[in-house]
Amino acid sequence: MxxxxxxxxxxxxxxxxxxxxxxxxxxxxxxxxxxxxxxxxxxxxxxxxxxxxxxxxxxxxxxxxxxxxxxxxxxxxxxxxxxxxxxxxxxxxxxxxxxxxxxxxxxxxxxxxxxxxxxxxxxxxxxxxxxxxxxxxPPIDIQRSILRKKESVQVEINEFKTELTHQQTLLKKLRQQILQEAIEGKLTAEWRQQNPDVEPASELLARIQAEKNQLVKDKKIKKQKPLPPINEEEKPFSLPEGWEWCRIWDVAELITSGSRDWAKYYADEGAIFVTMGNLSKDSYRLRMNKVRYVKAPLNSEGSRTKLQEGDLLISITGDVGNLGVIPKGFGEAYINQHTCMLRYMPECRRQYYLEVMRSPFAKWQYNAPQRGIKNSFRLGDVGEMLLPLPPAKEQYVIAEKVKYLTSLCDQLEAQITDNQTHAEQLMQAVLREAFSHSSGQQNQEAVNA
CATH class of the missing domain: 3.90.220.20 (DNA methylase specificity domains)
Structure with a gap:
């Protein structure tokens, strides 16, 4: 043609x-x-x-x-x-x-x-x-034939896309269920039966408290205010034997945020200024496609909000609960007043604690006390969040289980994405084939004539 x-x-x-x-x-x-x-x-x-x-x-x-x-x-x-x-x-x-x-x-x-x-x-x-x-x-009658074929295929493609969307919804729920079962101890029930003599979480808490007391004595951190006791009504689910309920402040070295005066330090280059836009939903990977820089002040504000490897960042205004973790080799970086920086005690800088903070249980806590038109989650709210604490050895096992199951979810998601791409390509192929067929049909009609 x-x-x-x-x-x-x-x-x-x-x-x-x-x-x-x-x-x-x-x-x-x-x-x-x-x-x-x-x-x-x-x-x-x-x-x-x-x-x-x-x-x-x-x-x-x-x-x-x-x-x-x-x-x-x-x-x-x-x-x-x-x-x-x-x-x-x-x-x-x-x-x-x-x-x-x-x-x-x-x-x-x-x-x-x-x-x-x-x-x-x-x-x-x-x-x-x-x-x-x-x-x-092609002639108009062939165009109508092409259109009918395209519409027929489009119905099938739409049904296929609907099914893919349903699969994505189920996969998202599965990811959340994995995290929730992890922090409830359900992923490691068999492991506990095989390892009944591990050090309980109560001893881990006592050791962390002793370390914090020493840091206070050495004037490296401030003495924190007494935390409210955890009553039975606050506990949303039962914990396995050897686990303990605690608050984030029980296992944290520092919880802070930046001030409101960082705008005057903006610069074209310098230290990275991490904002809420760099944080992720349902993940703790930083999104650095857009980066802002600052020339940090040489005062207490600069040193207080300077980020370190392993610091967990949490958005505390607007879309509360978006997360980010400072990776190794990130370089000098700071935050503003809309972002909380949570620095765990050295013995708690493990993957398990990151998984807790993106679990459905954590999201429920982020949403519970929000205040005001823009929504806000105070630093005190972060410190008082509940955390189900497993024994130290079990934390490693939980993290590995979550990593493995998440990798399977990633493979499923990649397959769904490939299928979506194939669905889009199918319609283009149908149209190309239809035009090609119509061209061949016209040529054959000319030969017969």
């Missing part, structure tokens, strides 16, 4: 709003590369008179963003206005708009859009440039 330029199959539209009755009451629409045509509150002007009408079957695109797939086809029953900066057009009767839309969103279509776009710093595709794009366009 030969390639045809789009100029024979499309025509530009430009119906201004001022020519329409009651245009001020019409909905304003926008275009994105994710959802296509959508209602938007974003208006470039309060005066809508120069906006353009779009209705069912029309195309609209931003000339400067069509290269990333930002084009929309107006669905049935939709009518509204778009910015005058948009290009609006429609297909003629010889080309089904659905097929053109699929083509322009495909890899081949995006390649041609990039080919015909103009500009140096910021490229744009004007309507005349769009008309130069070439596409294989």
């Amino acid at each position: 030969a390639f045809d330029k789009l100029d024979r199959f499309i025509e530009k539209k430009s119906v201004k709003a001022y020519s329409l009755p009651n245009f001020d009451s019409m909905q304003v629409l926008g275009v994105s590369n994710q959802v296509g045509i959508a209602i938007t509150d974003h208006k470039k002007s309060k005066d809508l008179s120069k906006y353009q009408l779009i209705e069912e079957g029309d195309f609209a695109y931003n000339p400067y963003r069509i290269n990333v797939g930002s084009i929309g086809l107006v669905p049935k029953g939709v009518k509204g206005l778009v910015s005058p900066a948009y290009v609006v057009f429609k297909t003629k009767n010889s080309l089904l708009p659905e097929l053109l839309f699929d083509f322009l969103k495909s890899a081949d279509g995006l390649f041609q859009i990039a080919k015909y776009a103009r500009g140096t710093v910021r490229k744009s595709l004007r309507f005349n440039d769009l008309c130069q794009i070439e596409m294989q366009i």
Whole structure:
């Protein structure tokens, strides 16, 4: 099948709003590369008179963003206005708009859009440039056949995607269940039966307290205020024999946050300034795609909030409970007032304590005492959080169990992601095959003639 330029199959539209009755009451629409045509509150002007009408079957695109797939086809029953900066057009009767839309969103279509776009710093595709794009366009009856096949396959793909989404939901629940069963001792029940004589957690707590007392005596840390006793009503589940309930302050060396005055220390280079945006949900990996730097002050504020390897960071305003752990070799870094820094005692700087703080039980505690419109979780709340404490040796076993089970979850998630990619590629393959088949069908008809 030969390639045809789009100029024979499309025509530009430009119906201004001022020519329409009651245009001020019409909905304003926008275009994105994710959802296509959508209602938007974003208006470039309060005066809508120069906006353009779009209705069912029309195309609209931003000339400067069509290269990333930002084009929309107006669905049935939709009518509204778009910015005058948009290009609006429609297909003629010889080309089904659905097929053109699929083509322009495909890899081949995006390649041609990039080919015909103009500009140096910021490229744009004007309507005349769009008309130069070439596409294989079969007769209208074959187009309808292609569309029916595409819609049939789309139903199957949508069902497949729904199942994949369901699998992702179940996998997320499984990850949370693994963490919850870990901190309740359920993952290591068999291990405890095989190792009945391990040192109980009560002795670990006593040893940590003695170490903290020495640090206070050496004036390396301040003496903490007495913690409220843990009553039976606070305990949400029973612990295995040898475990103990304690509060975070019982096993912490330092709990603090930054001050509000760090803005004056911002710089283009220097020490890393970790903010809430660098923390993760359901994980303790730092997201460092965006990094801010500071020239730290040479005072107590600088030394107090300077981060160390193994420090656990917790967001305490807004989206409370996002986490991050300072890795080895991270370099000089600091935090602001929206982030809590939790530094465990040396004997407690282990993986188990990190897993506790991202478990469903920890999330429940993050959410329980939040205050104010923006939500807040005070440093005192962090220190008073409950922690189920296993014997020291069992902590290592729990961490290994969680690591192994999490790796299995990672493998399942990778398979789901691959299947999602394959689902997206399937539709493109169906369209390519359909056009190729239609080309072959036309050629055979010409031979028979």
